[in-house]
Amino acid sequence: MKRVAIISYGMTKVDKHWDKSLRRLFGEAALMAMNKVNIPKIDAIIVSNMCASDLSDQNNIGTIVADELGLTPITAYRVEAACGSGGAALLTGFSLVSSGMFEVVMVGGVEKLTDNIGKMATFSLGKAADAEYELFYGATFASLNALLMNRYMHVYGTPREAFADFAVLMHRNGSKNPYAQLPFEINREIALNSEFIADPIRLYDCAPIGDGAAVVILCPLEVASKYSDSFVEIMGIAGASDTINLGSRDDLLSLRATITAANNAYKMARITPADVDIVEIHDTFTITAAISLEDLGFCERGKFDKLLNEGAFEPGGIVAVNPSGGLKSRGHPVGATGVYQAAEITMQLLEEAGKMQVPNSEIGLTHNMGGVGSNVYVSIMRRAR
Amino acid sequence: MKRVAIISYGMTKVDKHWDKSLRRLFGEAALMAMNKVNIPKIDAIIVSNMCASDLSDQNNIGTIVADELGLTPITAYRVEAACGSGGAALLTGFSLVSSGMFEVVMVGGVEKLTDNIGKMATFSLGKAADAEYELFYGATFASLNALLMNRYMHVYGTPREAFADFAVLMHRNGSKNPYAQLPFEINREIALNSEFIADPIRLYDCAPIGDGAAVVILCPLEVASKYSDSFVEIMGIAGASDTINLGSRDDLLSLRATITAANNAYKMARITPADVDIVEIHDTFTITAAISLEDLGFCERGKFDKLLNEGAFEPGGIVAVNPSGGLKSRGHPVGATGVYQAAEITMQLLEEAGKMQVPNSEIGLTHNMGGVGSNVYVSIMRRAR
Amino acid sequence: MSVPRYWREMPYRIRLEARKCKLCNYVNYPPRTKCYKCGASEFEKYYLPQRGILLSFSIIRNPPTGFEKTTPYVIGLVELEDGTKLLTQITDVDIDEIKIGMELEQTFRRISEDGDSGIIQYGIKFRPKYLKF
Amino acid sequence: MSVPRYWREMPYRIRLEARKCKLCNYVNYPPRTKCYKCGASEFEKYYLPQRGILLSFSIIRNPPTGFEKTTPYVIGLVELEDGTKLLTQITDVDIDEIKIGMELEQTFRRISEDGDSGIIQYGIKFRPKYLKF
Numbered sequence A, B: 001m002k003r004v005a006i007i008s009y010g011m012t013k014v015d016k017h018w019d020k021s022l023r024r025l026f027g028e029a030a031l032m033a034m035n036k037v038n039i040p041k042i043d044a045i046i047v048s049n050m051c052a053s054d055l056s057d058q059n060n061i062g063t064i065v066a067d068e069l070g071l072t073p074i075t076a077y078r079v080e081a082a083c084g085s086g087g088a089a090l091l092t093g094f095s096l097v098s099s100g101m102f103e104v105v106m107v108g109g110v111e112k113l114t115d116n117i118g119k120m121a122t123f124s125l126g127k128a129a130d131a132e133y134e135l136f137y138g139a140t141f142a143s144l145n146a147l148l149m150n151r152y153m154h155v156y157g158t159p160r161e162a163f164a165d166f167a168v169l170m171h172r173n174g175s176k177n178p179y180a181q182l183p184f185e186i187n188r189e190i191a192l193n194s195e196f197i198a199d200p201i202r203l204y205d206c207a208p209i210g211d212g213a214a215v216v217i218l219c220p221l222e223v224a225s226k227y228s229d230s231f232v233e234i235m236g237i238a239g240a241s242d243t244i245n246l247g248s249r250d251d252l253l254s255l256r257a258t259i260t261a262a263n264n265a266y267k268m269a270r271i272t273p274a275d276v277d278i279v280e281i282h283d284t285f286t287i288t289a290a291i292s293l294e295d296l297g298f299c300e301r302g303k304f305d306k307l308l309n310e311g312a313f314e315p316g317g318i319v320a321v322n323p324s325g326g327l328k329s330r331g332h333p334v335g336a337t338g339v340y341q342a343a344e345i346t347m348q349l350l351e352e353a354g355k356m357q358v359p360n361s362e363i364g365l366t367h368n369m370g371g372v373g374s375n376v377y378v379s380i381m382r383r384a385r
Numbered sequence C, D: 001m002s003v004p005r006y007w008r009e010m011p012y013r014i015r016l017e018a019r020k021c022k023l024c025n026y027v028n029y030p031p032r033t034k035c036y037k038c039g040a041s042e043f044e045k046y047y048l049p050q051r052g053i054l055l056s057f058s059i060i061r062n063p064p065t066g067f068e069k070t071t072p073y074v075i076g077l078v079e080l081e082d083g084t085k086l087l088t089q090i091t092d093v094d095i096d097e098i099k100i101g102m103e104l105e106q107t108f109r110r111i112s113e114d115g116d117s118g119i120i121q122y123g124i125k126f127r128p129k130y131l132k133f
């Protein structure tokens, strides 16, 4: 099992890119990643995407992006795990390199949510949930997460304001990110008074809808210095699933897939949560952030609001959470989000994050989730010297 | 890089399974595979599927099938490469085992094409082609293949009857396959007089539309005997892409992705086409069969009709082609087809194929294609003793 | 939703039929091929209890297609008397009277109307156990 | 098809604009981010020639949605005078007069009608070089 490095990354701004097609968006991120390093060849592309079939009438995205980059006839295919697609693609790329099957593998995610009409994007995103036993009853993706939020506040007595405060922190982070979709600050009142999406979830509890593409390039650690002066090692990577239905879960206030994936990734990397300096977590909704930080081992259960108030999730605290602004402010180009996270952690560890930079970061973690925790991918990176 | 074995397989009959959902269909094939061997655990599932988002309103299929089998919280996700999805999933499963990341990996494909209304299935299958530069002009998937067929007959002077004769052979093979969707014999006249789908392609040049699921279980070769008395080794496996547009191809009578994938798989397995006893090739259309047999190295270019007449593609000839009946008679549950092929070759090499059995088969090959050759996966298996 | 998709799940959605594991007695709902708790694949038919309590809920004001006529509506997660949990709609109650912990019972209702296939879809909703007059 | 999707590709579908590689001169059509032949990413704007010959064709009698009004119609692969090939519709010709090798020229036409977005889509079709009267 070869050790694996990330030697380059690229991304587009997350935005409503009316003027760019799915393939051109991917091309832009890939070009940035390819131009940063001196790579003679790419041997394979793994591309993550959720909604292109619904919203762009296009499957076979592996071929589409290989062709766009003039890289045919290399091996290229798509990985899908709803919003967790990017994490699943990274795990696939890791294994293709680790096994020795390929030397240089591009892992990229792309999502184009604005190429459609009416309610199609919302309908398409709902397909992460159980069509027969959740969507059938009129459940929306936001409302399923709202069930967790209501329950969380009921059991722990957490004030509503805590969730607004997390959104405020994310927007403060994201305001420094040139790739963010919503790079502006907000305050608690704006968040608390924004429109209801699915009570108790309001607009500023939610990630926005936008287009984007992100790319990382992997190769064996042993040859990384051949291609690049600076790179990170993927020390641990793991994925896990949970029941598709919330009704089958034993515990509504913890997401078993996060716990399983995180434990396996920590074990593989031989570290504990205390060793992690920065994380990019999957805060589709503010409630998801709270539960995820607990499940990842950065927060005692039910103590999210207390630690948030104490600044535990900012640089200098327990762990710097989402310096990118997270899904809330950077944006959530669904199938690409997991790859954005890997690119952002790489950028941070290589001290190339500009105004977003969290100083002295040695170890970073990504946490990418599909559905309401029905799949989760965690990866752990360390700066290599 | 660990060597990899297939220790079990399972499949459903390909059919219009009105009474079975996507997840139940997968469950049926998986149960058959799990019951054939003594496996204490499955560590990961890779599931291939193309159309569930369009036709069953469901993504996140990895979680859906892991949940159906009571296997959460294991790692589970979907791979998509249009009609080549199954081959891409097999390559992914191979790498997960070969890298040492997982010990026992289930690779399964499932497709449910009959859960929809009107023209949706045809529209969904078309998404293997270029939405912007092929579908835009009203091209259908059959018509793109028809371009190859017209050109092939024009350049080589091959008689129309040759293609009908291939369909006759496939139906003769499939009539012995209990899992085939169309297990009946036809004659040349039936094929030649069937309705036009996209001239010169007629109904009996095409694979039918149907539902199905197939599963194989992989583990390292070194531990295979722990789980099963009989197994096969995957000696070689490779994937390749080609331009999404037919217009960008240098040669219309050869599919570069097949040539690249086959050459890489032969090289990895250290064999030549002459060593192969049986193949399951991707004959979505009779023309695809002709070109594929040439590109795989079993037939000189333009000599398809001559060799077919001589019995070269039957047991005792150059290579036994599609003992299952192929896509034409066994059926083509799109995202599952590549896994059906792997299961069928395993069944043959283990001499468990009943009336379909091709005697004394030592080495088998699968050839799975997405789009009009815009991606191809080839794998080579050998009986292990 | 196509007719086969609707029709196929009727026993589970209308009669709340589940699969009870013969090995460990766990109630699998919706039904699975293999048991969630123990992995066995032998089951007996089992019907879910008709009453339970509300674990959590959400109010939907911006509905998916087919649910426009009953908007706003409430979805809830209900824990039945045998401990099985399911997602459903909560009905026959004012939105501001809904509380976590309230007692509920099942009732047969129209769920949605599908414009594409033209079918009206029925299923079980839950309502407060003691209706007010 | 949504309006942005239609609008975005207009230069390539209506003016047949391509990207000619500055390094190797290969004409990339449809345009790519990196050249198919050499992988370079610098291009100059280039318009495809208006004439070519028919490499192959197929007749569609069972059309996708939006193409019903012109059914049956013919799709063809055309090799232009500079060697670039493209997929298009062949029009203004009797179906049984179409032959591989025939000379064609481009013409601007309605391609399809999209019921969902309500837009009519235009593009280039090819027709026999010398029209009969």
Ligand SMILES: [Zn+2]
Binding pocket: C021, C022, C023, C024, C025, C026, C035, C036, C037, C038, C039, C040
């Ligand atoms: Zn059990």
Ligand SMILES: [Zn+2]
Binding pocket: D021, D022, D023, D024, D025, D026, D035, D036, D037, D038, D039, D040
């Ligand atoms: Zn060039």
